[in-house]
Amino acid sequence: MREKEQRYSREERKKVENHRDKQDARLKRPRYNRNVLYITYFYIIVAFLMIAYLLKFVVIDSENKINNPYNTRQYLLEKKVIRGDIVSSDGVVLATSEKDKVGRYNRYYPYDNMFCHVVGKVEDGRTGLELSAGFSMLASDINPLQKLMNDFESKKSEGNNCITTINYELQKTAYESLANYNGAVVAMNPRNGKILAMVSKPDFNPNTESRKPLGTVDEENSAYLNRATQGLYPPGSTFKILTAMEYIKENETYSDYSYDCKGEDSFEGNPIHCFSHEVHGVVSLEKSMAHSCNTSFANIGMEINNNSLKKLCENYYFNKLLPVNFPHNKGSFKLDEDSNTDETIQTAIGQGETLVTPLQNLMIVSSVANKGKLMLPQLVDHVESAQGKAVSKYKAKSLGEKCPKKIAKQLNKYLMAVCEYGTASALSALSYPVAGKTGSAEIDSSGTSHAWFVGYAPADNPKIAVAIVVEGAGTGSQYAVPIARNMFMKYLGA
């Protein structure tokens, strides 16, 4: 009897349920219990899918996501963890935490100004990698037992180290080459998106100058602004890469293109001239690019569809944020079907209202280097524990084919011509082929201009792409190309 009583709860009830189900079937009523179970299974499956998704987010995806300027929790973790080091890809420590006499940890940057933008600072508003990779360095993957002991004793644990993609030697070359000019130099591997160098001037010393409250300085000319990712410049003639890309896309007979350059021309009453009114004579598309012929590109600008050009530009993230997790500004492109002729021809040669950051310009030329495929720019190579155990490794991520392979190949040829006999012929002395485009973006009527160079080498097997802008210096050929030459020589040899 007692035995029966005990089993009552489970089996007896099951019997009752089964009995009712059969009764339903016999009476030709809908089989409620069976239908209810279908619905129950549905909900349980959905719930478990959600649990799996949540686990995946927390264990795998979250590291990338929480490293975001909008996540304010770094200060909470700093109470428990000693911020790890930032190390260059060639093993040089760029930022470290040092204990002072009272036992507090302070941040120290051994190379003062040289990495101030890319590495950033902690005091008074985190910037650079200190901001965007802060959570990685404030996670501690030391021995869990040790960590537990530290927790008990309210002692801080050692945070993970962040190994960046920045190459110390290349950064030094870029920093020294830019010398006293304002501007930016940024370099990356076009095949995998790893950023190799990122310099912006004016700069500051994060060891001594970080205590100036932000907001009290003129934002536009502030040394805290990372011009490589936040500086907005007219692209000048470097924009001709996109104009040419659109032209080839629209015209199958692009190889027959020909234009007679007389040094100046006028389109529907709007005058335009080549640099110092130089007469280029009859030019093909290749020669137009090599000599950076303004009149010819204005002519091309008249032929292509403004809306399609806008679509192409937006595909390259104009008017949009880049999919990177560090602070940057949106490039802007305004031309459309309502624009007038003057706007059309000015935009085609990179003047007009178009604005671009050096990083975005680098991405454009990198996609040409990488046969049309654009890689996501990345600053972190991997994260390892204080003991050197790898914690997470960043994988190269493609942002898709932004330019058809065939067109990229054709543009590569034109950009090689620029460096062989065109405006960047100073690069022809190198032992490997180089491809690129110069630019001199006029900023006012007095003739002051920003010097631009975007390009990559070796042109047949690209390992490095660079974007250089030198503010108010003059022509790209004269001021930006020599910096590019130094960069290529440092990275690839003479």
Place this chain on the structure above:
Amino acid sequence: MQNLTYSIIVQISRYLIIFLFAFYVYGSFSSYLKSKEKAEKIYNRQLRIMFIIHFLSMLILFLHNSKAAYVWLYLGQMLFLFLMDLTFRATYKHISRSLLNMTNMLMMIGFVELSRLNTGYATRQLIFASVTCILCLLVPQFIDFFEFYTKLGIAYAVVGIAMLAAVYVFGTENYGAKNWISIKGIVFQPSEFVKIIYVFFLASFLSKFRDFKHVVIIGIMAAVHVGILVLEKDLGGALLFFITFLFMLFVATGKKRYLLAGFGGGAAASVVAYKMFSHVRIRVMAFIDPWSHIDNEGYQVTQSLFAIGTGGLLGMGFSEGAPEDIPVVASDFIFAAIAEEFGTFFGICLILLEICMFMMFVRISLSMRKVFYKLVALGLSIEYITQTLLNLGGVTKFLPSTGVTLPLISYGGSSIISTIFMIFIVQGMYILSMDQEEEEMKNEGRKEA
């Protein structure tokens, strides 16, 4: 030295809470399969675990911030939970202890988290819960008026639609949805109560009529409910009412074609709503790519993901995170606050406990004899789990955010009152069926003898 003691207590409690809660949830599932006596043991153990977790959590809170309010809240909440168990078990011999335990546990988690977020909210929540539970002591007494409830039919629909329409006319907007009504300073959300009436309406019709003509009539009336909610921009509510109708219809008729037609119609309606309403587009945009709209549309869900992601599996430690960064954290996004500080592992145990609660509801529905009761229990189960999953999905970006509360845990008077009522209606049905079964057993015993 004192600091060392504090930190050791806090750290040990942190891990102990996670471990005990996992053990509790395991007990909830395993009690299904155990004999009655063994299950009783589990229930008693679960009670002890609940009080320990409650004590440890409030202790951590107090050690971090020695506010007197925490002591009063602790005592009040403990007394409430203690009386809940005592009075209900004393009043109803056949109460489902499994369901009662789960109800108390979920309310306890809500109390603790609200105490941490805002002591004022925690106090109000405790008062609402207490008053509702006293009323609910009577609910099982009212379950047995079967004939009366099934006869009301159309009256349920009239009352429900009238209440929803009143909100549409007199309601006030809150967080973008016009689903609140204010009478002499008391603000409440009628749709929370219409939810229950609506299930009675569907059950009373579907238990009697299943022919096509009636299905159309029921469908039209359900559509009126859903339509008003859409107009009030209460997307979560509209979805909840729609799904409840569809699944109850399927169970009552057993016809898969209704299910297919319903989902087809629902998909078409979603597309129309997407095209017509900007707030729908915003929700979808914030779901697909919140990171590009992190400043405005995507702000809430990205803050929620930061909280969950930064907390990790084991959490930041109770009261050591920054859940106040998440907008509306105490009501709609409370799960993110729990996951941030107690850890995602604890959060997953919580989801499992909610699944267990749903399974208990369904089980009660299965054991019901009368179709009407069966359908009511089923409808309430569907509403419970759908709302839970919509809330959790919105918080974790598994689904678009629809602005519904997490039953029993979220802050909100209307929400907790209606959820407690729902649970005790199901509990009442269980008690009723157990009483009847006992009588039958006795009768059978007599016959055998």
